[in-house]
Amino acid sequence: MSAGIAATAAALRVNAGVRGPAVPRAMKAWVLGGPGELRLVGKPVPRPGPAEVLVRIGATAVCGTDLEVIRHGAPALVEGGPPFNKNFTPGHEYMGTVAALGPGVDEFTIGDRVAVEIHAGCGRCERCREGMYTACLNYGQNYTGHDKGHRANGFTTDGGFAEYAVNHVNTLVRVPGEMSDETATLIVTAGTATYGLDVLGGLIAGQSLAVIGPGPIGLMAVGVAKALGAAPIVLTGTRRDRRRLEIGQRFGADEVIDAEEADPVAAVRRITRGAGVHYAMECSGATGAVDQAVHMTSRGGRVCLAAFAHEPVMVDVAYLVSNNIYLFGIRGEGRSATRRAAALLAQTRFPVELLHTHTFTLDRVPEAIRYAGERIEDAIKVVVKMEAGRGPAA
Ligand SMILES: [Zn+2]
Numbered sequence: 001m002s003a004g005i006a007a008t009a010a011a012l013r014v015n016a017g018v019r020g021p022a023v024p025r026a027m028k029a030w031v032l033g034g035p036g037e038l039r040l041v042g043k044p045v046p047r048p049g050p051a052e053v054l055v056r057i058g059a060t061a062v063c064g065t066d067l068e069v070i071r072h073g074a075p076a077l078v079e080g081g082p083p084f085n086k087n088f089t090p091g092h093e094y095m096g097t098v099a100a101l102g103p104g105v106d107e108f109t110i111g112d113r114v115a116v117e118i119h120a121g122c123g124r125c126e127r128c129r130e131g132m133y134t135a136c137l138n139y140g141q142n143y144t145g146h147d148k149g150h151r152a153n154g155f156t157t158d159g160g161f162a163e164y165a166v167n168h169v170n171t172l173v174r175v176p177g178e179m180s181d182e183t184a185t186l187i188v189t190a191g192t193a194t195y196g197l198d199v200l201g202g203l204i205a206g207q208s209l210a211v212i213g214p215g216p217i218g219l220m221a222v223g224v225a226k227a228l229g230a231a232p233i234v235l236t237g238t239r240r241d242r243r244r245l246e247i248g249q250r251f252g253a254d255e256v257i258d259a260e261e262a263d264p265v266a267a268v269r270r271i272t273r274g275a276g277v278h279y280a281m282e283c284s285g286a287t288g289a290v291d292q293a294v295h296m297t298s299r300g301g302r303v304c305l306a307a308f309a310h311e312p313v314m315v316d317v318a319y320l321v322s323n324n325i326y327l328f329g330i331r332g333e334g335r336s337a338t339r340r341a342a343a344l345l346a347q348t349r350f351p352v353e354l355l356h357t358h359t360f361t362l363d364r365v366p367e368a369i370r371y372a373g374e375r376i377e378d379a380i381k382v383v384v385k386m387e388a389g390r391g392p393a394a
């Protein structure tokens with residue numbers, strides 16, 4: 001057999017069962033070299049397998065966790081180790097258009113606009129079977145010889161700082177009607193806030209909530225909780241967060257506290273007539289914030305931890321135990337919260353688009369990351385958008 005015929009036969013085998021218009025063989029993608037090193041390279045366009053689709057990416061938001069992955073590696077885990085020098089593409093908050101269907105996929109059609117949630121659990125471990133797929137026991141087990149089916153694009157498998165990505169159908173949500181590409185990248189952030197409120201497990205309606213840290217997840221927690229009827233909602237931040245605290249008010253915070261002007265615990269106690277809040281969400285990762293959240297919470301109340309702290313933090317455990325306060329850590333956006341968050345955002349109950357502050361094209365990813373990391377020009381959500389006017393994949 002000639003080399004040409006062999007190559008054609010191999011291509012046919014690779015493409016068996018994949019349906020869709022022809023897509024290019026190669027794409028532009030950013031890959032992580034050593035810590036902090038990103039390079040724009042050419043990569044083969046990935047092929048969707050069973051239960052997967054190929055997504056032509058429209059926009060990808062930069063998340064604080066991307067900065068962690070790019071600089072320090074964790075929580076990314078690629079081929080059983082740190083993500084460095086493995087041709088790995090980061091980026092996990094993206095949206096796009098379905099460009100090809102893997103074998104047997106009928107849940108989506110070519111051309112559907114979709115946003116993603118990050119985690120596709122293995123579906124075979126104890127946690128996945130309990131519905132806790134963001135806490136899959138086979139996290140990162142997805143490479144040759146260790147493929148348990150787990151996927152977390154941008155953490156354990158290739159992510160969204162590229163022209164195309166492959167997603168399991170379970171990780172896709174339809175983008176509601178008129179929503180812009182930039183706003184659609186925020187659906188997964190709203191999903192994380194929604195999951196945090198789920199885990200707290202209360203009525204939310206008519207109950208009080210304190211949110212520490214007006215970053216994207218904290219602000220989403222305010223907007224989602226307000227839409228669900230929480231009252232009062234107290235949001236705390238620092239002087240540096242002034243613009244973000246203003247957005248918090250637009251999203252429905254009843255009171256915003258500048259922690260440099262007033263003690264946030266005392267303020268929450270004053271607002272709740274001494275009782276403390278039913279629920280607190282710690283979204284800052286600041287040292288001392290977990291202890292603050294605990295002291296803001298009423299007896300029998302619940303605290304959700306949604307931020308990665310950089311060092312072990314001190315908590316007044318005696319206070320926590322003697323007041324029967326519960327602490328819940330969450331990872332990501334479980335229990336299909338992203339799908340529900342998309343439906344909630346479609347109801348435009350709060351001006352979610354205010355979170356998107358800056359846009360860069362795909363060739364300027366390092367600059368986008370610098371804007372997000374250093375909060376240049378008060379950046380909140382920085383979005384990487386594929387080049388304007390790029391033609392259809394052909
Ligand atoms: Zn994220």
Ligand SMILES: [Zn+2]
Nearest residue numbers: 122125128136
């Ligand atoms: Zn699992």
